[in-house]
Amino acid sequence: MQNEGKLLNEGSTVENTAFAPVVEETAESEYVIEMRHITKIFPGIRANDDITIELKRGEIHALLGENGAGKSTLMSVLFGTYQPDEGEILYNGKPVKINSPNDATALGIGMVHQHFKLVECFTVLENIILGAEDQKFDVVLKKNARKKVSELSEKYGLYVDLDARIDEITVGMQQRTEILKMLYRDNDILIFDEPTAVLTPQEIEELMAIMRNLSKEGKSILFITHKLNEIMAVADRCSVLRKGKYIGTVDIKDTNKEELSNMMVGRNVKFVVDKEPSKPSDVVFKVENLTVAGKHKKDAVKDVSLTVRAGEIVCIAGIDGNGQTEFVQAITGLEKIKSGKVELLGQDVTHKSIRYRNTNGMSHIPEDRHKHGLVLDFTLEQNMVLQRYFEPEFQKHGFIEFKAIRKYSDKLTEKFDVRSGQGAQTVARSMSGGNQQKAIVARELDREHKLLVAFQPTRGLDVGAIEYIHEQIVADRDGGAGVLLVSLELDEVMNLSDRILVMYEGEIVGEFDPKNTTVQELGLYMAGAKRNDEALKAEAEND
Amino acid sequence: MIKNWIAAIGKWFKSLFVITDNKEPKLLTFYKRPGTKSIIASLVSILAGLVVGFIFMVIIALASEDIELYDAFDGLGILLAGPFTGTSNFVLTNFGDMIFYSAPLIMCGLSVAIAFKTGLFNIGAAGQFLMGTMGSLLVALNVNTQNNPAASFFVWLLALVVGTALGFVWGAIPGLFKAIFGVNEVIVCIMTNWIAANIVSWVFSATPDIGNTSSGKAGYLITTKVTGNGTPDLGLSKLFNGSYIDISIILAILAAVVIFIILNKTVFGFELKACGSNKFSAKYAGMNEKRNIVLSMAIAGGLAAMGGTFYYLNPGIEFKFSSAYMSLPSYGFNGIPVALLASSNPIGVIFSGLFLRYLAKGGDSLVIANYNRYISDIIVAIIIYFAGFSRLFIEIMTRRQRKMTEKIGSKMASSLAFEKSPNAADTKGLKNEGSAKEEK
Numbered sequence A: 001m002q003n004e005g006k007l008l009n010e011g012s013t014v015e016n017t018a019f020a021p022v023v024e025e026t027a028e029s030e031y032v033i034e035m036r037h038i039t040k041i042f043p044g045i046r047a048n049d050d051i052t053i054e055l056k057r058g059e060i061h062a063l064l065g066e067n068g069a070g071k072s073t074l075m076s077v078l079f080g081t082y083q084p085d086e087g088e089i090l091y092n093g094k095p096v097k098i099n100s101p102n103d104a105t106a107l108g109i110g111m112v113h114q115h116f117k118l119v120e121c122f123t124v125l126e127n128i129i130l131g132a133e134d135q136k137f138d139v140v141l142k143k144n145a146r147k148k149v150s151e152l153s154e155k156y157g158l159y160v161d162l163d164a165r166i167d168e169i170t171v172g173m174q175q176r177t178e179i180l181k182m183l184y185r186d187n188d189i190l191i192f193d194e195p196t197a198v199l200t201p202q203e204i205e206e207l208m209a210i211m212r213n214l215s216k217e218g219k220s221i222l223f224i225t226h227k228l229n230e231i232m233a234v235a236d237r238c239s240v241l242r243k244g245k246y247i248g249t250v251d252i253k254d255t256n257k258e259e260l261s262n263m264m265v266g267r268n269v270k271f272v273v274d275k276e277p278s279k280p281s282d283v284v285f286k287v288e289n290l291t292v293a294g295k296h297k298k299d300a301v302k303d304v305s306l307t308v309r310a311g312e313i314v315c316i317a318g319i320d321g322n323g324q325t326e327f328v329q330a331i332t333g334l335e336k337i338k339s340g341k342v343e344l345l346g347q348d349v350t351h352k353s354i355r356y357r358n359t360n361g362m363s364h365i366p367e368d369r370h371k372h373g374l375v376l377d378f379t380l381e382q383n384m385v386l387q388r389y390f391e392p393e394f395q396k397h398g399f400i401e402f403k404a405i406r407k408y409s410d411k412l413t414e415k416f417d418v419r420s421g422q423g424a425q426t427v428a429r430s431m432s433g434g435n436q437q438k439a440i441v442a443r444e445l446d447r448e449h450k451l452l453v454a455f456q457p458t459r460g461l462d463v464g465a466i467e468y469i470h471e472q473i474v475a476d477r478d479g480g481a482g483v484l485l486v487s488l489e490l491d492e493v494m495n496l497s498d499r500i501l502v503m504y505e506g507e508i509v510g511e512f513d514p515k516n517t518t519v520q521e522l523g524l525y526m527a528g529a530k531r532n533d534e535a536l537k538a539e540a541e542n543d
Numbered sequence B: 001m002i003k004n005w006i007a008a009i010g011k012w013f014k015s016l017f018v019i020t021d022n023k024e025p026k027l028l029t030f031y032k033r034p035g036t037k038s039i040i041a042s043l044v045s046i047l048a049g050l051v052v053g054f055i056f057m058v059i060i061a062l063a064s065e066d067i068e069l070y071d072a073f074d075g076l077g078i079l080l081a082g083p084f085t086g087t088s089n090f091v092l093t094n095f096g097d098m099i100f101y102s103a104p105l106i107m108c109g110l111s112v113a114i115a116f117k118t119g120l121f122n123i124g125a126a127g128q129f130l131m132g133t134m135g136s137l138l139v140a141l142n143v144n145t146q147n148n149p150a151a152s153f154f155v156w157l158l159a160l161v162v163g164t165a166l167g168f169v170w171g172a173i174p175g176l177f178k179a180i181f182g183v184n185e186v187i188v189c190i191m192t193n194w195i196a197a198n199i200v201s202w203v204f205s206a207t208p209d210i211g212n213t214s215s216g217k218a219g220y221l222i223t224t225k226v227t228g229n230g231t232p233d234l235g236l237s238k239l240f241n242g243s244y245i246d247i248s249i250i251l252a253i254l255a256a257v258v259i260f261i262i263l264n265k266t267v268f269g270f271e272l273k274a275c276g277s278n279k280f281s282a283k284y285a286g287m288n289e290k291r292n293i294v295l296s297m298a299i300a301g302g303l304a305a306m307g308g309t310f311y312y313l314n315p316g317i318e319f320k321f322s323s324a325y326m327s328l329p330s331y332g333f334n335g336i337p338v339a340l341l342a343s344s345n346p347i348g349v350i351f352s353g354l355f356l357r358y359l360a361k362g363g364d365s366l367v368i369a370n371y372n373r374y375i376s377d378i379i380v381a382i383i384i385y386f387a388g389f390s391r392l393f394i395e396i397m398t399r400r401q402r403k404m405t406e407k408i409g410s411k412m413a414s415s416l417a418f419e420k421s422p423n424a425a426d427t428k429g430l431k432n433e434g435s436a437k438e439e440k
Helices: A002-008 A071-078 A101-106 A124-129 A143-156 A171-184 A201-216 A228-234 A257-265 A324-332 A354-359 A369-373 A380-384 A402-415 A433-446 A463-478 A490-496 A519-526 A533-542 B002-017 B026-032 B034-063 B069-084 B088-117 B125-142 B149-181 B185-206 B248-265 B267-277 B279-284 B289-312 B330-341 B346-369 B373-387 B390-439
Strands: A031-042 A045-056 A060-064 A086-091 A094-096 A109-112 A134-136 A139-141 A189-193 A220-225 A237-242 A245-251 A283-293 A299-309 A313-317 A339-344 A362-365 A451-455 A482-487 A499-504 A507-512
Touching: A031 A071, A031 A220, A045 A060, A045 A071, A045 A086, A045 A220, A045 A237, A060 A071, A060 A201, A060 A228, A060 A257, A071 A189, A071 A220, A101 A109, A109 A171, A124 A143, A124 A171, A139 A143, A143 A171, A143 A201, A171 A201, A201 A220, A201 A228, A220 A228, A228 A257, A237 A257, A245 A257, A257 A463, A283 A324, A283 A482, A299 A324, A299 A482, A299 A507, A313 A463, A313 A490, A324 A362, A324 A451, A324 A482, A354 A362, A362 A433, A369 A433, A369 B279, A380 A402, A380 A433, A402 A433, A433 A451, A433 A463, A451 A463, A463 A482, A463 A490, A482 A490, A490 A519, A499 A519, A507 A519, B002 B026, B026 B034, B034 B069, B034 B330, B034 B346, B034 B373, B034 B390, B069 B088, B069 B346, B088 B125, B088 B248, B088 B267, B088 B289, B088 B330, B088 B346, B125 B149, B125 B185, B125 B289, B125 B330, B149 B185, B149 B289, B248 B267, B248 B289, B248 B346, B267 B279, B267 B289, B279 B289, B289 B330, B330 B346, B330 B373, B346 B373
Parallel strands: A045 A245, A060 A220, A060 A237, A109 A189, A189 A220, A313 A482, A313 A499, A362 A451, A451 A482
Antiparallel strands: A031 A045, A031 A086, A086 A094, A134 A139, A237 A245, A283 A299, A283 A339, A499 A507
């Protein structure tokens, strides 16, 4: 009965859960969280070396650093996953010991992980209340929760359909669900771990607006990222880490992108790729009237034609989910073609196997490095020969030549600066995302090819690695290969391409020269507000 | 000279336990290797199974009026002694028998293990085992080489090959269904098991004259002894005091080595493992994932079937069959714990097969300690059940190891930090700049 009485007392319901803050509000300290002189050591590496970060109440504090700079480790220390070897954490000016994520949640610290932690077959509302449910006789009561969640989404502009299932909604909506999860638990300190890595440009805009709203309402935000534009757009202050060391904290209004990147990388970074004007020669790749069936009744790719010449970078721009994935999978042989023709070096490869395409001049940097690009449980060297293990160089009478593979792998890792814990024998799963991607890029560029198909080759990478991969792609072009680049990031599109095609709802709706166009114009085409059929028709006739 | 040697040995011994030359202790490196971990995990699961089995025996002893508490200790002893219990005259025979019975078990374990490595679950080993039995017996019982020992070897070999080939084809069926129609192999395997059982019943009842001497009875197929095509034993049987033992154990070990080489040293094995580990990237890399599924299942089928031929081609074993043959041989299913206990390592399968058979033999003798036959089955089952936990133990060990390396790593890093300090210099300038801004 007592239990029932508590539950009926509206408003107190959530505080009854395990997530109620345990530390009372005391004399206001300027900083809500201070991490002082944090040092965390892993085998052979100082992941965090004397790092001090102070988070003011109600500010958006960016944490900037390359992959492996120690951002994630620092956040894991704050979240209680790791214990620091040295240093202390202050909450409202008082030292606290955070021994587990439960302690962190009790202090009102919430985290949106880079990879969402949602139950796919549950609804949004169920996911939000999961683990903090109201219960009565073991039955989950959703009414109060629904009311609270609706109020929260109203207040912060986080609109989500509460009854939609997670696997039915977009990634951006899933992220909102994660944010609502934190708010529902009355968290005041919110950690966003690389939140924009999975979002489209529009969704990023929306997220920025939400973050501003949150900070206006007094929430303190730690924003982990390596994207400078986003920091400039939304953060109040920014702390920079490099190779486990604290480099400094700057006010955003007193700084600029160049200074930040300098602090992050330790040298000047070029934001514009140096490249000679392209000298397109022979057509290496030709797609005619390609149509690919979609998951639902609509075709994912409709009647697309394009050509790629040796020595040029053709870029397909577009918002995620407009048929780029299906298009690339179709031309590389991963998915079936409904109609149309694909020609590689003048040869019809429409119905040829993936192996045939791989060995006849096509290299492919896939969209999803974990799903397609790597066998994560294989070692680095095994992954380096994933498409070549059967070649005479690496086998004799059906037996693998391990020495040759080791030699080749070592050569590639050195040439492309792929870093790993145990060299060629490192299991791919244990490598950092940037180095996994570098390994794939190395493998694909080193294979003999005339066409490079690259889907988001720099997704989730830091500035230094992006610069490196861009340089490699340009070098590949100058070496005489044709490059078909699919990118969701307009900066990359404008920087790298010699010719831009915009894809919208499975169709090519415009072709542009990067020198004569603007991001704004591309954006209009990408959003489907404009299309340019006649120009395209003329182009098709010219080919 | 000797002093140096002693010093070197001493240093090596020291390096096992403490950080030397800035390298982690060698024992830790050894412990980190996945192979070491799987072996320890298997041993731990066996131990856990024995402990739980023993607790079970104690509980039964306390509950039952016929069994005294000390019987539980007796029982544990018998279980551990395996074939070494009983009258001393029979120890050698029992031991030989144990080895003989483990050969088919090893084959079924290999069958399940290779499928596991390709990401498939071969629960159809029982049916494949039966098809192998049928194929080999049809050959071996149809040709009489009683008077020609030289020919008997070739007939035996032919029987072995035919049986294995039949299992190869039978195993390919679930593979084909999976590759072409995307049907889950477990479902097709279970169905093919029963189809095999019925086909075997039908074939043998349709050919009543094959070696059937038990006129009028529900039907007995007698042994290969009658036609003289039994598996050669090369004198092993005599050596082991007239036990069933023959060369099948040698062939089983050979098969395990061959499978090990295929999986770890060949191009084909590379493909199989890639498909098993991540079929999407295998496809992306241009591997023929469907062909590999079919081949892997077919090889698994061939291995299980070879186990069947090993068992029934032995001149001492009788193939019993009634016109309503509807049971599946337990060998096929026991292959699963054998593979699990060995973490699907082909070489490990040899040992886990021998061990589980050793245990089963001990279980058979539990009657001596007043335990009912069925209770002994339960206890052996508990141990086998725990074999399935070896994955869990590996997981626990990996987690603990991570903590351990963290601890040692921090020791190493603090000694490293001193050497690395020059590198830190280049960040200094910026750091000052940063802190200056902060002070404002």
